[in-house]
Structure formats: C-alpha cells, structure tokens
Amino acid sequence: MKTCGIDNCSKPVKARDLCSMHHQRLMRHGDPHTVMPRRTKKMVDCSWTNCTSQAVSKGFCVKHYYINRVLQKNC
Numbered sequence: 005m006k007t008c009g010i011d012n013c014s015k016p017v018k019a020r021d022l023c024s025m026h027h028q029r030l031m032r033h034g035d036p037h038t039v040m041p042r043r044t045k046k047m048v049d050c051s052w053t054n055c056t057s058q059a060v061s062k063g064f065c066v067k068h069y070y071i072n073r074v075l076q077k078n079c
C-alpha cells in the first residue's frame with residue numbers, strides 16, 4: 005500500500021501521493037508542509053507614534069513605557 009509522500013508520514017495515500025491530512029494542507033495552503041500556525045501570544049505594537057516595537061506594558065514598548073512614565077510624572 006502506498007503511503008503519504010511527506011517525510012515521517014506513514015498514512016495511506018488519499019490523493020496526489022498525499023494522505024488526507026497533507027492533501028488537505030496542499031489544497032488549503034498550496035503546500036503540504038504548511039502547519040497551522042500555533043496560537044501565539046497576541047502581539048501588540050507600541051502605541052507611540054511611528055514606533056513598531058512590541059508593546060510590553062500599557063501599550064508601549066520598553067523605551068516608550070519608560071518615557072511615558074517620566075512624562076506623566078512631570079505633569
């Protein structure tokens with residue numbers, strides 16, 4: 005019996021030399037090797053204007069969180 009053409013996959017072929025799972029991935033992503041993206045922690049950009057760093061606290065990156073705190077203290 006033929007098995008899936010993907011390395012380390014020994015499931016029976018369903019179509020185009022691929023098992024049903026890998027064939028579905030080929031149909032869905034155009035590439036049978038594509039693995040569904042894992043749920044990662046939500047990435048948020050810094051809310052500072054023109055800053056694309058990753059926000060770590062209160063919507064600001066490390067640098068701008070610090071600056072924002074200093075600015076608020078002075079107000």
Ligand SMILES: [Zn+2]
Nearest residue numbers: 008013023026
């Ligand atoms: Zn497979």
Ligand SMILES: [Zn+2]
Nearest residue numbers: 050055065068
């Ligand atoms: Zn920033």
